[in-house]
Amino acid sequence: MKIALIAPAWHDPLWESEKEKSIFPPLNLITLAAMTPPQHEVTILDESLTDLDFNEKYDLVGISAMTALAPRAYEIADAFRERGTMVVLGGMHPSALPEEAIAHADAVVVGEAEGSWQRLLTDLENGQLQAFYRQEKRPSLEHMVIPRRDLLQRGRYLVPDTVQTTRGCPFACSFCSVSQFFGHSYRFRPVEEVISEVRDLEGEVIAFIDDNIVGNPAYARRLFTELARLPRKVKWFSQGSLNIARDEELLRLAAASGCIGLFIGFESLSPANLKAVGKRVNLVDDYRQAIKKLHDHGIAIEGAFVFGLDEDDESVFERTVKFAQENRLEAAQFGILTPFPGTPLREALEREGRITNNDWSEYTISKVVFEPKNMSARTLQEGFNWAWQEFYSLGSISRRLGLAKKHAAILWALNLNIRKRFNHFMERLRAGNLGLPQPSLARQ
Incomplete structure (x- = not known):
């Protein structure tokens, strides 16, 4: 069979890629391609880099989508099915x-694809395709396939080498989809298999696409130790939790193994908010010392913060941005609380009648789709806009990064790129093309 695997493009200016270059390749699709029996011909279509030809003849099209990309995924699916x-x-x-997705498809794979994908292809060849394919148990991460990186336009990605070492997260934040998708479990690949894959990669920088690479400290120690022993020194970044700062040995090993940065979910400066969303492991009083420890080991931090939690009022924006600036975070991602399908947060807000928008294309964490508790939706949107604009102002970038910080050139380029994307977001907003209330930006 001739199979196309498609990654829909973002159309929110905060997250969309330029046509010439994207940040990461679709690791899920090249992994799926590696699971496909060799008699089938597989093409990877990353819509962020290429236009789709709906008249091209394929025997099967597979599309993977997060919530904000679902409407575009459905458009693509409908066009091919027609x-x-x-x-x-x-x-x-x-x-x-x-049940929503099947209206736009001949079959839906629910959850992780190992086993389900192969059964689906066999059923399709035998004319016995089912509507839904589900795993009976969570797949083991031993002997995972090596992704088909040969199918990528490698030169069109800023970080073409992406690797997964774990699945899931030991935490279960109420707003996060990860635990719902991967189950309330934390699984990891054998270290020797990860190292074997890393050894064969071409680039010097690797992105470990994990939700929490230090979720199991014992595993992380083994992984970092073996990475440090590689004859070719690599640089890497990933997502992790602040727990790493409480383990001096783990922190030292991360730095020695080539860690140059971590995306860390601080989420909130309010202990009450953290308790409410199920992230009690974050201790606000430890934030500053934890940041200093990571910086002392040469590890950059992109901090993630959520606006619109129930304890937040309109003072949250200035307090959060000031905290991120004072602690010289190299980057920050500010997000609006978003009730994604299947999460405990959505169930709670549905019970309370607080969800105001079910247009999935608006579920980009940059738009308000619910009724906040201690501020208006407009105030939340305007505060979010101001936080991005203030944090990525040229003065803020200069104060946070200076010129002497390690990897200063890379960090400046990252911040200027984010600033450019946010300015595009605001241009679209002012032009009324994002369906949002016009902001006053009174905090400028």
Whole structure:
């Protein structure tokens, strides 16, 4: 069979890629391609880099989508099906709402694809395709396939080498889709298999696409130790939790193994908020010391903060930005609380009648789709806009990064790129093309 695996493009200016270059390749799709029996011909189509030809003849089109990308995924699916092409949908959103997704597909893969994908292909060849494919148990991460990186346009990605070492997260934040998709479990690959894959990569920088690479400290120690022993020194970054700062040995090993940065979910400066969303492991009183420890080891931090939690009032924006600036975070991602399908947060807000928008294309964490508790939706949107604008102002970038910070050139380029994308977001907002209330930006 001739199979196309498609990654829909973002159309929110905060997250969309330029056509010439994207940040990461679709690791999920090249992994799926590696699971595909060799008699089938597989093409990877990353819509952020290439236009789709709906008249191209395929026997099967597979599309993976998160919630904000679901409407575009459905458009693509409908267009191919109108031309007689079989379509299968999978990923976070179709797994959360399979009955919705099946209206746009011939089959839906619910959850992780190992085993389900192979059964689906066999059933399709035998004319016995089912509507839904689900795993009976969580797949082991031993002997995982090596992703088909040969199918990528490697030069069109800023970080073409991406690797997964774990799945899931030991935490279960109420607003996060990860635990719902991967189950309330934390699984990891054998270290020797990860090292074997890393050894064969071409680039000097690796992105470990984990939700929490230090979720199991014992495993992380083994992984970092072996990475440090590689004859070719690599640089890497990933997502992790602040727990790493409480383990001096783990922190030292991370730095020695080539860690140059971590994306860390601080979420909130309010202990009450952290307790409410199920992230009690974050201790606000330890934030500053933890940041200093990571910086002392040469590890940059992109901090993630959520606006709109129930304890937040309109003072939260200035307090959070000031904290991030004073602690010289190299980057920050500010997000608006978003009730994604399948999460405990959505269930709670549905019970309370506080969800105001079910247009999935608006679920980009940059738009308000619910009624906040201690401020208006407009105030939340305006505060979010101001936080991004203030944190990525030229003065703020200069104060946070200076010129002497390690990897200063890379960090300046990252911040200026984010600043450019946010300015594009604001241009679209002012032009009324994002469906949001016009902001006053009174805090400028």
